Amino acid sequence: MAQLEALVRTMFEQGFLFAFLGLGVLITFRFFRFPDLTAEGSYPLGGAVVAALIVSGWHPLLATIAATLAGSAAGVLTALVHTKLRINNIIAGIIVMTALYTVNLRIMGAANVPLLDQPTIVGEVVRGLNLFGLGLRDNAATTIPITFVLLAVAGFALVRFFHTHLGLAVRATGQNEAMILSLGVDIDKTKIVGLALSNGFIALSGALIAQNHGFSDIGMGIGILVAGAAAVLIGETIFGDRTVGWWVVAAIVGMLIYQFLAAAALRVGLTANDLKLVTAVLLLAALAVPRFRMRILK
Amino acid sequence: MSILALRAVTKYFFRGTPNQVKALDGVDLAVAAGEFVTIIGSNGAGKSTLIKAVSGLAVPDEGRVEFEGRDITREPVYRRAAAIGRIAQDPADSTCAVLTIEENLALAEKRGQRRGLGIAVNEAARARYRAALAPIGLGLENRLGARIGTLSGGQRQTLALLMATISGSRLLLLDEHLAALDPKTAEIVMTLTGRLVAEQKLTTLMITHNMQDAIRWGSRLLMMHAGRIIFDVSGEAKSALTVPALIAKFHEVSKGDLTDDRVLLSGGNG
Ligand SMILES: Nc1ncnc2c1ncn2[C@@H]1O[C@H](COP(=O)(O)OP(=O)(O)OP(=O)(O)O)[C@@H](O)[C@H]1O
Ligand SMILES: [Mg+2]
Numbered sequence: 411m412a413q414l415e416a417l418v419r420t421m422f423e424q425g426f427l428f429a430f431l432g433l434g435v436l437i438t439f440r441f442f443r444f445p446d447l448t449a450e451g452s453y454p455l456g457g458a459v460v461a462a463l464i465v466s467g468w469h470p471l472l473a474t475i476a477a478t479l480a481g482s483a484a485g486v487l488t489a490l491v492h493t494k495l496r497i498n499n500i501i502a503g504i505i506v507m508t509a510l511y512t513v514n515l516r517i518m519g520a521a522n523v524p525l526l527d528q529p530t531i532v533g534e535v536v537r538g539l540n541l542f543g544l545g546l547r548d549n550a551a552t553t554i555p556i557t558f559v560l561l562a563v564a565g566f567a568l569v570r571f572f573h574t575h576l577g578l579a580v581r582a583t584g585q586n587e588a589m590i591l592s593l594g595v596d597i598d599k600t601k602i603v604g605l606a607l608s609n610g611f612i613a614l615s616g617a618l619i620a621q622n623h624g625f626s627d628i629g630m631g632i633g634i635l636v637a638g639a640a641a642v643l644i645g646e647t648i649f650g651d652r653t654v655g656w657w658v659v660a661a662i663v664g665m666l667i668y669q670f671l672a673a674a675a676l677r678v679g680l681t682a683n684d685l686k687l688v689t690a691v692l693l694l695a696a697l698a699v700p701r702f703r704m705r706i707l708k
Numbered sequence: 709m710s711i712l713a714l715r716a717v718t719k720y721f722f723r724g725t726p727n728q729v730k731a732l733d734g735v736d737l738a739v740a741a742g743e744f745v746t747i748i749g750s751n752g753a754g755k756s757t758l759i760k761a762v763s764g765l766a767v768p769d770e771g772r773v774e775f776e777g778r779d780i781t782r783e784p785v786y787r788r789a790a791a792i793g794r795i796a797q798d799p800a801d802s803t804c805a806v807l808t809i810e811e812n813l814a815l816a817e818k819r820g821q822r823r824g825l826g827i828a829v830n831e832a833a834r835a836r837y838r839a840a841l842a843p844i845g846l847g848l849e850n851r852l853g854a855r856i857g858t859l860s861g862g863q864r865q866t867l868a869l870l871m872a873t874i875s876g877s878r879l880l881l882l883d884e885h886l887a888a889l890d891p892k893t894a895e896i897v898m899t900l901t902g903r904l905v906a907e908q909k910l911t912t913l914m915i916t917h918n919m920q921d922a923i924r925w926g927s928r929l930l931m932m933h934a935g936r937i938i939f940d941v942s943g944e945a946k947s948a949l950t951v952p953a954l955i956a957k958f959h960e961v962s963k964g965d966l967t968d969d970r971v972l973l974s975g976g977n978g
Contacts, residue, residue, distance in 0.1 A: 578814060586803075591785045
């Protein structure tokens, strides 16, 4: 029972922090219909920027915002490589991801930057709330609601964005380029907007995770795109293909489930390295299940 | 004063290779504002390429394309799109399947304008879309929230037609937009096309393989062959045309070049 409780706590704490990654991947993987490997670079970029800035004395909030913007810049870069140099979008992502490895290492100055004794964004919020004499502590019990509020605001803003004139054009760009082009939309621009948004969310996730885990590591982005895609697909398997609002909810719930399964796998004795295989199997299952279901229903 | 002019437009595909195709061969064409031009011709005659040179999807190798006095030969598609509506043969091309009817219309309404962060579909917009859809009589005004992908081909082309004309286009390009539809639906969509073109006084280029339609609709008829306009008729002479006369004309001007006229004929609707 205590074990399950711990699992559920991990699910919500890590799930909400990683959910930003899920939302970022949702934009490219589902709306733009391609796996954007920039994620593997922009996620650790978020961690690297936030670590370097916090260590050098920046306020965690400003450091997190800067990390998010850095991720967006990486997304813009991928979009520019793809649109201006006419390089395939997956290859463009791989190129930027590879370049970011060096950039991240330079930003951090080392392969790993510990943040254990540093202020964090959640810690600062707790401190702020305690000014009202609440006597809260900086632990999972406070991290979960604080992250949830942040996630809810970001998720709501994302859904709203996709209902604006610009947001609709971004979505249509991923679905029918020829059509949206003939409606007078500069698809180079909408691709830039979409990738900036996606990688901003992904870097934000990296920045939050680095603060939560107490370190930023050069290898933290390995396999991150697959984790995000798995969450999106798990959510899709549950909720099906509905409105943007549901897609966002699905990506968040998918990430919660993914984190629950990952934590459970660790608990039964698998190591973090084994998780990559578990993730691959999960992804495969999430991809295959809808097909099977279709066949059975026929 | 012509609204659209093609001056000695030539377009090659696979230029400089053994597979070189001259899709357009020095085409000269001036279209007056308000003219409704139907275009017929055998497969591979260059009809689609002609329309693509105007919409920007194909950039000519030689010659100029002018629209409203402006040289648009090399202008990107999205920049000339403000005034040019286009519908292709495949219903999947002109509408966005995963978006709803109202979202597609909202995208079309902003044709050529800056797209900002205002909410795209509000009640006022819905009222406008209902008013525009109701007279068509397909009941689409009650299904604004339905995804385009759930509509029939005819319904999609009808919507494409509305999207191409909703925001003050001045030129309408139709590339076999009825070809994927059954005869009855094709008739309905064609009638709507004629009505919208007349109401909005749209200058229109319409490619069709249906010679009846080509004769019945429009004020001018072009016949293309091997990248050239080989027959150009308007006014009384056009009204007097018949299908057999058109076929005879085709054999005359193509000098028996094409022995198989089925490609031109292709029967009833299409
Ligand atoms: N994208 C392309 N790449 C290579 N060749 C092309 C391309 N588009 C058209 N062509 C060639 O150019 C010529 C003219 O094609 P076009 O599509 O304009 O003909 P069309 O008159 O529209 O024919 P159809 O009635 O079959 O639609 C054809 O020989 C065709 O094979
Ligand atoms: Mg054609």
